[in-house]
Amino acid sequence: MTGSDPASLRELAAAYALGSLDPDAARLVESMLRESPDLAREVAEYREVAALLARGQPAAQPDPALRARVLERVARERRKAAPRPTMPPRRWSVGLAWAAAAMGVAAAAIFALEARSRSREATLLRATLEQALDTLAARDRLLETLLSPATVSFTLTGQRAAPQPSVAMFWNREQNVWALHATALSPTPAGRAYQLWFLRGAEAIPAGTFETSAEGQAVVVGTGPPDPRSMTATAVTQEPAGGSPQPTSTPILVGTVPQR
């Protein structure tokens, strides 16, 4: 077998990319890919060459029904994968980008751009797309979670400022994932943040902080406290930016959790 110094490994790169190395040699190359950027680069180049062997063939468009089969299978897979409760814990995403459709359009634009000019820009956009697909998949799972019959929805309201701020809360207590949508909640002064609380009688359990946009909007997602069914209400207070272990101000908004 060829030794494992980088120069002789690079001799294996072409055969590796063609998938024609014997298993031992292939494993050796694989194990070195991470450590040797030169080798990884070489393999990546030869993979492109191998891909061109397949792409540079006079292939006609397949039967249109095949496209429908591909999309149908993906849709079926997605339905199977949907009920996974995989929201990352304590990851606060703020924003209003529920735009699944827009994401699809972005993907189409990127691949179209790639087709026209193999530009650096396309490479960058592709990296963005990876992220977007990732985010999109997480959002899909969240939406499925929140649209489940296990979800209760209720509104937190206040008495003070006009226009009336409100927070719509969606909480799937089986999977213990919640999302809130705040409207007309003025941005906090510097050094302050809104904090969400789960209340069990007089006990307040902190659930993280968030900020609103200039328009007073926020969408926040998180996981709920242990024993979600024992919670009777949720509240929002204004706290120092890092949040407090216990509320230090009167709640601005309070909402009762429906008991069902």
Place this chain on the structure above:
Amino acid sequence: MAAGDETAVGTLYDRHGASIMHLAQRILGERADAEEVVVDTFTQAWRGANRFRSTRGSVAAWLIVIARSRALDLARARGRRLRLADSAARQPPELVPGMAQGWAEDEPPPERTELYRHVSSALGALPAEQREAIDLAFWGGLSQSEIADRLGTPLGTVKTRIRAGMQKLRDALRPLYSESLP
């Protein structure tokens, strides 16, 4: 819901479906098997989308790695691989637009015609024995030792042919992929 995923897969399919079908059909021979590989490839790509890293190459190369390995697995399962290696080394099957049964009669898009011209001229410039070794490896799914056995050629010679041939292809085709790599 999740229209985004399907739009993205649809876009990928429109761009790469024809190449992948061609690849699968050339490896497998049977159209029904090839179609199954196409469906599996895009499903697997959808599942693995968040593992795809553009720093490691183009979307096309990623899809083709997936498709080729699925097609070869299926060919092995069908016990068909060695027989196909024979035809792989000879010629692509009759996949000229409109000729094969069940294929739409569309013209391939101009971009593909352009690729075809480049790739066939690069392949045409290789010595026959280098091209044969590369074809047996890529389309036939044979390892270098299997190629050596098959051709009755020393293993070292096969390795040299593959390496030299791939180097020439790389130099000739670099303008087609250089922007896909960082």
